[in-house]
Amino acid sequence: MRRPKITFIGAGSTVFMKNIIGDVLHRPAFKDAIIALMDVNAERLAESEIVAGKLVRALGASATIETHSDRRQSLEKADFVVVAFQIGGYEPCTVTDFEIPKQFGLRQTIADTLGVGGIMRGLRTVPHLWAICTDMMEVCPEAILLQYVNPMAINTWAIAEKFPAIRQVGLCHSVQHTAAELARDLDIPVSELRYRAAGINHMAFYLKFERKLPDGSFRDLYPDLLEGYRAGRIPKPSSWNARCPNKVRYDMFTRLGYFVTESSEHFAEYTPWFIKEGREDLIRKYEIPLDEYPKRCVEQIARWKGESAALTGSDTIEVKESHEYASSIMNSVWTGEPSVIYGNLRNNGCITSLPDNCAAEVPCLVDANGIQPTYIGELPVQLTALMRTNINVQELTVKALMTENRQHIYHAAMMDPHTGAELDLDQIWSLVDKLTSAHGEWLPEWARA
Numbered sequence: 001m002r003r004p005k006i007t008f009i010g011a012g013s014t015v016f017m018k019n020i021i022g023d024v025l026h027r028p029a030f031k032d033a034i035i036a037l038m039d040v041n042a043e044r045l046a047e048s049e050i051v052a053g054k055l056v057r058a059l060g061a062s063a064t065i066e067t068h069s070d071r072r073q074s075l076e077k078a079d080f081v082v083v084a085f086q087i088g089g090y091e092p093c094t095v096t097d098f099e100i101p102k103q104f105g106l107r108q109t110i111a112d113t114l115g116v117g118g119i120m121r122g123l124r125t126v127p128h129l130w131a132i133c134t135d136m137m138e139v140c141p142e143a144i145l146l147q148y149v150n151p152m153a154i155n156t157w158a159i160a161e162k163f164p165a166i167r168q169v170g171l172c173h174s175v176q177h178t179a180a181e182l183a184r185d186l187d188i189p190v191s192e193l194r195y196r197a198a199g200i201n202h203m204a205f206y207l208k209f210e211r212k213l214p215d216g217s218f219r220d221l222y223p224d225l226l227e228g229y230r231a232g233r234i235p236k237p238s239s240w241n242a243r244c245p246n247k248v249r250y251d252m253f254t255r256l257g258y259f260v261t262e263s264s265e266h267f268a269e270y271t272p273w274f275i276k277e278g279r280e281d282l283i284r285k286y287e288i289p290l291d292e293y294p295k296r297c298v299e300q301i302a303r304w305k306g307e308s309a310a311l312t313g314s315d316t317i318e319v320k321e322s323h324e325y326a327s328s329i330m331n332s333v334w335t336g337e338p339s340v341i342y343g344n345l346r347n348n349g350c351i352t353s354l355p356d357n358c359a360a361e362v363p364c365l366v367d368a369n370g371i372q373p374t375y376i377g378e379l380p381v382q383l384t385a386l387m388r389t390n391i392n393v394q395e396l397t398v399k400a401l402m403t404e405n406r407q408h409i410y411h412a413a414m415m416d417p418h419t420g421a422e423l424d425l426d427q428i429w430s431l432v433d434k435l436t437s438a439h440g441e442w443l444p445e446w447a448r449a
Contacts (some may be wrong), residue, residue: 002240003032003033003034003064003078004030004033004034004080004329004334005033005035005036005077005078005079005080005081005332006021006033006034006035006036006078006079006080006081007023007036007038007074007080007081007140007143008020008021008035008037008082008084009037009038009071009074009081009082009084009132010036010038010039010082010083010084010085011037011038011039011045011067012039012040012041012047012048012050013044013046013048013049013084013304014044014047014051014304014307014308014311015304015307015311016036016051016084016148017051017052017142017394018048018049018051018055018080018311018317019322019324020084020322020324020326020327021035021052021055021083022055022319022320022321022322022327023321023322023324023327024326024327024330025055025056025059025061025063025231025254025319026059026319026321027326027330029331029334029335029382030061030063030327030330030331030334031059031060031061031062031063031228032061032062032064033064034063034064034066035052035063035064035065036067036068036074036075036078037049037052037065037066037067037068037070037074038067038070038071038074040069042069043070043369044308045067046067047311047312048067048306049065049067050067050312051260051308051311051312051317052210052309053065054264054316054317055309055317055319056321060319061124061251061330062116068347071131071132071135072135072138072139073139075132075135075136075139077140077142078136078139078140078143078170079143079144079148079328079330079334080143080144080146080326080329080333081132081143081144081146082138082146082148082326083129083132083145083146083147083148083149083274084148085128085272086149086150087121087124087125087128087151087202087442088121088439088442089300089319089448090294090297090298090404091440092442093120093124093126093292093439093442094117094293094297095294096120096170096435096438096439097111097116097117097121098111098291098293098294100115100431100434100435101116101117101251101353101431101435104176104347104422104423104427104430104431105277105422105423106277106418106419106422106431107275107289107290107291108269108275108290108291108293108418109265109266109268109275109288109289109290109292109293110265110267110269110292110293110340111269111293111354112150112151112200112268112293113151113152113153113201113202113266113270113406113420114269114270114390114393114394114414114416114417114418115269115270115393115416115419116416116419116431116435117434118151118393119299119393119409119412119416120398120412120435120436120439121150121151122151122154122155122158122398122401123397123400123409123439123443123447124150124156124439124442125149125150125155126154126155126158126159126401127150127175127401127444128159129147129155129158129159129193129311130134130158130162130163130188133145133159133162133163133166134163135427136166137163137165137166137182137333138184141165143166143167144167144168144169144329144330144333145159145166145167145168145169145324145401146168146169146171146330147159147168147169147170147171148171148172148326149169150425151166151394152170152172152344152359153170153200153201153202153291153344153358153390153391153394154168154359154394154397154398155343155361156168156170156201156344157346157357157358157359157395157398158168158347158360158398158402159403160345160346160357161294161398161402162355163404164346166337167370167371168313169199169329169341169343169344169345169364169371170343170345170361171324171325171326171329171341171343171344172201172342172344172361173323173324173325174201174202174204174261174262174263175197175204175261175320175342175361176323176342178259178260178261178262178263179193179195179206179209179324180323181246181376181417182209182225184235184236185225185228185235186221186225186228186234188211192211192360193209193210193211193212193221194208194210194218195208195210196208196363197261197342197361197363198350198351198360198361198362198363198378198379199261199351199360199361199383199387200344200354200358200359200360200361200377200387200390200394201310201344201359201361201394202262202267202270203260203261203262203267203268203270203340203359203386203387203434204260204261204262204361205256205258205259205260205261205379205383206258206259206261207258207376207379208220209221209222211373215423219307222257224258225250225253225259225424226233226253226254226276228312229250229253229254229257231252232419234250235247236248237285238287240286243265243287243289243295244263244264244265244287244289244292245287246263246264246276247264247285247286247287248264248265248286248288249263249267250262250270252431256380256381256382256383256386256397257382258383260382262285264288265288265289265292268286268288269418270389270390270417270418271386271389271417271418272417272418272420272421273372273421273423274286274288274332275288275290275418276421276422277422280426291383296319300405307383317324325341325342325343328331328341328366329341329366330372332366332367333366333367333368333371334369335368336367337367338356338363338365338366338367339365339366339367340363340365340388341363341364342362342363342364343361343362343364343370343371343373344359344360344361345359345360345362345364345371345373345441346358346359346360347359347360348357348373350362350373350374350375350376351376351377351378351379352376352377352378353378353381353383353384354378354379354387354388354391355391356396357394357395358391358395359375359394362374363374364372369413377405381442385415389415389417392412392415392418393412393413393415393416396408396411396412396415397412398407400412400447404444404446404447405438406446406447408431409447410428410432410435413428413431413432414428419431433449434449436448436449439448
């Protein structure tokens with residue numbers, strides 16, 4: 001039987017590569033896989049090669065590890081393509097996305113999904129994803145693209161528009177991670193949860209959130225969450241980052257009737273209500289962590305250096321399975337064993353209250369036929385209305401990329417809920433000009449000021 005081939009583009013992200021490839025090598029069907037690691041940074045690629053080799057030995061696998069600096073070569077005859085990179089990195093591009101908006105009084109928390117930071121990141125990122133798709137169409141047209149890059153919705157939408165034949169899915173861990181967080185708030189095992197979520201990436205909602213009882217029936221947990229929040233028992237202190245106490249999401253839950261799957265620090269900048277110049281009372285009330293992403297970048301860079309050094313320097317390696325969907329998808333496609341994941345794909349009528357061409361996040365069945373999104377139907381009207389405000393920005397950014405029309409960058413920024421709540425039109429135009437000028441060659445030529 002032919003050996004499966006997995007290409008990992010951006011493999012210099014050693015710790016994330018370890019998680020994904022470690023998951024894959026736990027699967028019997030991939031013990032003898034060909035793992036092609038590709039990165040433009042030779043030093044980090046070499047570190048990842050060492051770690052991948054240790055994974056193979058630790059798990060008693062017979063997989064072959066290849067390394068490539070040439071992307072097209074790495075993709076030849078691939079069955080699965082994992083993509084994980086950040087164009088422009090923390091410095092200079094993330095710093096630029098935060099510091100220039102501050103000059104206009106526009107503050108952000110994460111800036112990788114929506115807002116002016118998300119728009120700029122999309123403009124930097126999509127051309128590189130398109131280049132990967134061009135290579136895939138020529139050397140591995142049947143491969144499945146597993147995309148772990150932000151801005152997820154913009155990327156997924158843009159790939160579907162330009163390369164409709166590419167089999168792709170955008171993968172995020174917000175649905176399963178938030179479910180675990182809510183289980184912790186309620187002091188119940190996550191294994192007893194049953195939920196169904198749908199929407200757009202970083203703005204999907206749990207349409208059902210239930211607990212399985214001993215008699216086999218299910219009980220709605222929303223009343224328990226609401227009562228616990230109003231009584232002050234939840235949310236509990238964050239288990240992973242004390243700067244992010246989750247107050248925004250619980251407040252929105254009381255107003256919308258449904259709980260959103262992405263964090264409070266993200267959600268605060270997707271709407272016009274929580275971050276306002278001169279309203280420090282709001283920042284204090286909701287404990288909004290401004291400039292959160294740059295802080296994480298600094299911490300992650302330091303942590304990754306330490307972890308990478310430990311991984312490459314030690315004789316042994318600990319291989320734990322992560323909560324990412326990648327290996328589950330690969331296993332189901334390769335073996336036919338079915339699984340269910342949450343994925344981002346072209347909507348195509350799955351959510352009838354959202355545009356067909358937008359990128360929707362829905363439960364998907366995965367088997368030998370590939371990734372099959374499930375039908376959701378119409379969302380509650382208040383959720384649809386909120387998502388449309390974000391979809392407007394995504395659509396205009398994709399339109400700018402597809403038509404190479406710089407005017408649509410301004411249009412995307414002016415439609416952004418947070419940006420429009422803070423800045424007037426002249427300020428928005430000036431801000432876009434400064435950002436595109438500062439990013440320079442990180443952007444496609446048509447987008448530069």
